[in-house]
Amino acid sequence: xxxxxxxxxxxxxxxxxxxxxxxxxxxxxxxxxxxxxxxxxxxxxxxxxxxxxxxxxxxxxxxxxxxxxxxxxxxxxxxxxxxxxxxxxxxxxxxxxxxxxxxxxxxxxxxxxxxxxxxxxxxxxxxxxxxxxxxxxxxxxxxxxxxxxxxxxxxxxxxxxxxxxxxxxxxxxxxxxxxxxxxxxxxxxxxxxxxxxxxxxxxxxxxxxxxxxxxxxxxxxxxxxxxxxxxxxxxxxxxxxxxxxxxxxxxxxxxxxxxxxxxxxxxxxxxxxxxxxxxx
Amino acid sequence: xxxxxxxxxxxxxxxxxxxxxxxxxxxxxxxxxxxxxxxxxxxxxxxxxxxxxxxxxxxxxxxxxxxxxxxxxxxxxxxxxxxxxxxxxxxxxxxxxxxxxxxxxxxxxxxxxxxxxxxxxxxxxxxxxxxxxxxxxxxxxxxxxxxxxxxxxxxxxxxxxxxxxxxxxxxxxxxxxxxxxxxxxxxxxxxxxxxxxxxxxxxxxxxxxxxxxxxxxxxxxxxxxxxxxxxxxxxxxxxxxxxxxxxxxxxxxxxxxxxxxxxxxxxxxxxxxxxxxxxxxxxxxxxxxxxxxxxxxxxx
Numbered sequence: 001x002x003x004x005x006x007x008x009x010x011x012x013x014x015x016x017x018x019x020x021x022x023x024x025x026x027x028x029x030x031x032x033x034x035x036x037x038x039x040x041x042x043x044x045x046x047x048x049x050x051x052x053x054x055x056x057x058x059x060x061x062x063x064x065x066x067x068x069x070x071x072x073x074x075x076x077x078x079x080x081x082x083x084x085x086x087x088x089x090x091x092x093x094x095x096x097x098x099x100x101x102x103x104x105x106x107x108x109x110x111x112x113x114x115x116x117x118x119x120x121x122x123x124x125x126x127x128x129x130x131x132x133x134x135x136x137x138x139x140x141x142x143x144x145x146x147x148x149x150x151x152x153x154x155x156x157x158x159x160x161x162x163x164x165x166x167x168x169x170x171x172x173x174x175x176x177x178x179x180x181x182x183x184x185x186x187x188x189x190x191x192x193x194x195x196x197x198x199x200x201x202x203x204x205x206x207x208x209x210x211x212x213x214x215x216x217x218x219x220x221x222x223x224x225x226x227x228x229x230x231x232x233x234x235x236x237x238x239x240x241x242x243x244x245x246x247x248x249x250x251x252x253x254x255x256x257x258x259x260x261x262x263x264x265x266x267x268x269x270x271x272x273x274x275x276x277x278x279x280x
Numbered sequence: 281x282x283x284x285x286x287x288x289x290x291x292x293x294x295x296x297x298x299x300x301x302x303x304x305x306x307x308x309x310x311x312x313x314x315x316x317x318x319x320x321x322x323x324x325x326x327x328x329x330x331x332x333x334x335x336x337x338x339x340x341x342x343x344x345x346x347x348x349x350x351x352x353x354x355x356x357x358x359x360x361x362x363x364x365x366x367x368x369x370x371x372x373x374x375x376x377x378x379x380x381x382x383x384x385x386x387x388x389x390x391x392x393x394x395x396x397x398x399x400x401x402x403x404x405x406x407x408x409x410x411x412x413x414x415x416x417x418x419x420x421x422x423x424x425x426x427x428x429x430x431x432x433x434x435x436x437x438x439x440x441x442x443x444x445x446x447x448x449x450x451x452x453x454x455x456x457x458x459x460x461x462x463x464x465x466x467x468x469x470x471x472x473x474x475x476x477x478x479x480x481x482x483x484x485x486x487x488x489x490x491x492x493x494x495x496x497x498x499x500x501x502x503x504x505x506x507x508x509x510x511x512x513x514x515x516x517x518x519x520x521x522x523x524x525x526x527x528x529x530x531x532x533x534x535x536x537x538x539x540x541x542x543x544x545x546x547x548x549x550x551x552x553x554x555x556x557x558x559x560x561x562x563x564x565x566x567x568x569x570x571x572x573x574x575x576x577x578x579x580x
Contacts, residue, residue: 012485016378017386023375024393027457030408031396033419037411046417050426087307095304102297103290110301117312119510121562123535124555125315127542128322132315151311154304177289183296212401214517215535219543230403234521237407244411254404262399266392 031255038248045244060249068239070250073232080142080228081210084149088157088206089199091150096161097187101173111162114155122152122215130219140224145217153206160205164198165191201268211258229254322552340553349529350554353537354561359444360519360533361512362565364451368512369504371452372459377489379460380467391464394457402454406521409450413437413522437523440530447522447531451512459504466500467493502573506566513562534558 037045038060039053065071099107129148130139138144168191176186214230221231236250326336344350375394379387397405412419415435424433436446470493478488494501516535519525525532534554542551 009485013381016381020375020378020382020390023371023456024390027397027453028393030412030419030453034408034411050422091304091307094300098297098300102300103294104297104301105294114308117308119563119566120312120316121510121513121535121555121558123514123516123538124319124559125312126539127548127551127555128315128318129311131318132310147307148311151307151309154308155312158304183293187300208399212403212517214401214403214520215514215539219539230401230517233403233407237410237521244417247407248411251404251407255400258399259396262396263392266395 034248034251034255037244038252040245042243042245057245060245061253063246064236064250064253068236068246068250069227069232070229070236070253073227073229074254076142076226077211077229080145080149081207083142084146084153084210085203085207087146087150088153089203092154092157092161092202093192093195093199094187095154096158097165097191099158099162100165101191102183111159114158117155118159126216126219129216133220139220140226142226144220145213145228148216149210149213153210157202157206160202161195161198164195168194197268200265204265204268319552319555322549323556325549327548328546336549340549341557343547343550344553344557347550349532349537350534350541352529353532353534354557356444356531357513357515357533357535357558358561358565360448360451360515361509364448364455365505365508365512367448368452368456368508369459369501371456372461372504373463373494373501375456375460376463376467377493379464380493381485391457391461395461396457397454398458398461400454402517403521405450405454406518409446409453409522410437413446438527440527443523443527443531447515447519450518450522451515454518455508455511459508462500462504462507463497466497470496498573502570505569505573509565509569510562513558513565534561 036052039056039058041055041057041059044053044055044057098104099111104110133139133144138147172190172194173186176190181189212230213228214234217228217231218234221227227235233250233254236247323340324335324337325333326339327333379390382390413436415421415433415438418436420436421433424430434442436442474492475488478492483491514535515533516539519531519533519536523531525536535558538551538554538558541547541554
């Protein structure tokens with residue numbers, strides 16, 4: 001009786017494994033395909049689509065890096081997204097703390113407004129924003145991306161940080177105040193060190209969502225030479241259409257750092273998505 | 281005396297609070313609130329992008345409804361997001377339930393891999409799938425050739441019958457891992473004792489899934505639905521890279537048509553009206569999902 005049940009269970013587990021593996025393969029194969037193709041010459045690619053490359057064609061990578069400027073795009077994206085994320089964290093931490101712990105009037109209304117903006121399709125703000133930017137003569141500059149990126153990522157960041165501060169025990173603030181700390185000192189000396197994990201979550205979450213932003217970048221930068229990675233890859237696509245090797249190398253150059261980054265940070269990314277909504 | 285110092289404390293904290301809040305509010309106002317309100321106002325005006333600007337009442341909205349391409353784009357947007365959300369979340373829940381049963385380390389590896397597409401930029405995913413769907417050398421047609429199903433091979437993105445579902449598939453591919461991750465995180469919060477006692481009562485895994493796990497993680501399933509839906513409505517990047525809305529208008533979605541209307545045809549007011557309608561449609565589907573899936577949630 002009990003052995004037959006065990007056999008049933010292990011059969012069930014194997015079935016789960018097989019189905020899961022099928023999905024895992026569907027997910028991973030396209031990515032693997034690009035990595036393999038990135039090392040093949042065009043001739044080899046046409047004769048040998050499936051298997052691994054026989055003659056490694058590192059040339060593809062230098063083509064992608066230098067002819068197609070993936071390196072330049074990468075640096076541009078890093079500067080723009082890096083500055084945005086730093087500003088998002090500083091402004092978001094201050095505002096989240098204020099909404100959680102300081103007596104700000106209408107705070108529930110403010111929180112509600114912030115949350116509702118996260119559901120707004122960004123397409124609705126694109127056009128007026130473009131007009132605003134062109135009147136300020138900012139179109140085509142780094143700032144034309146940095147300013148909206150900060151504004152777009154702030155609401156969800158503030159909400160996550162606000163929830164984090166609400167979950168901290170009140171005694172901490174009270175005792176800091178008792179010891180004679182001013183509000184700014186309380187924030188700097190007591191609260192800021194405690195919030196590093198929450199900040200990491202927000203940093204990674206906003207980094208990933210801004211790193212791939214295409215719509216606004218392609219409009220704000222359309223007249224300029226500045227290119228972020230997602231926008232740059234489109235140029236590349238039209239330029240190298242049939243040249244699969246360099247194209248795949250470009251994708252690999254973008255994906256590999258992202259995957260390494262992701263390996264170390266995936267825990268925080270999931271926390272950012274749930275915004276603390278998941279127990280445990 | 282005491283009351284006086286307390287209210288003074290309150291006043292200083294309020295002032296500090298407002299000071300802390302102001303920089304963030306300025307940025308959000310600039311990047312979201314002003315453009316949204318401007319967009320709304322613009323939807324009642326005729327404007328050519330220069331100095332000619334006049335109030336036209338509801339004309340822009342009438343033009344949107346008379347514009348066949350606009351109506352088709354709305355249909356496509358709704359079809360793409362609703363179908364891909366529905367399938368992706370179901371796949372996500374199934375995967376979470378399957379992986380929950382496997383070993384800790386093994387499951388972690390699978391979860392990591394399945395989650396990779398969720399953090400890839402959409403433009404990159406788009407380029408990746410132009411490789412897969414390529415008519416001659418694409419992975420999909422090569423695979424069909426390999427298993428001897430040549431007759432099924434087609435130019436997936438140029439064929440008006442397949443293009444929409446080809447895009448839907450990419451939408452599912454890229455987001456199912458996210459739904460899986462959310463549901464799995466929720467399942468880890470379920471006390472093991474609950475599952476063990478039901479097993480002693482003779483419940484098989486399938487019964488445990490339907491009667492214990494799913495009801496308990498229902499709030500997170502709802503969250504995944506809403507989350508995925510909002511993300512899938514933002515189809516600009518993916519559709520632009522994959523098809524640019526073609527062939528013809530067969531995969532055109534609202535964001536693409538809005539950008540065309542404004543920046544290629546200079547019809548700013550009409551584009552604004554479309555944007556406002558789009559926001560209403562997205563909100564409608566969020567509320568509908570919420571309505572359909574709400575229900576009692578259990579404490580555990």
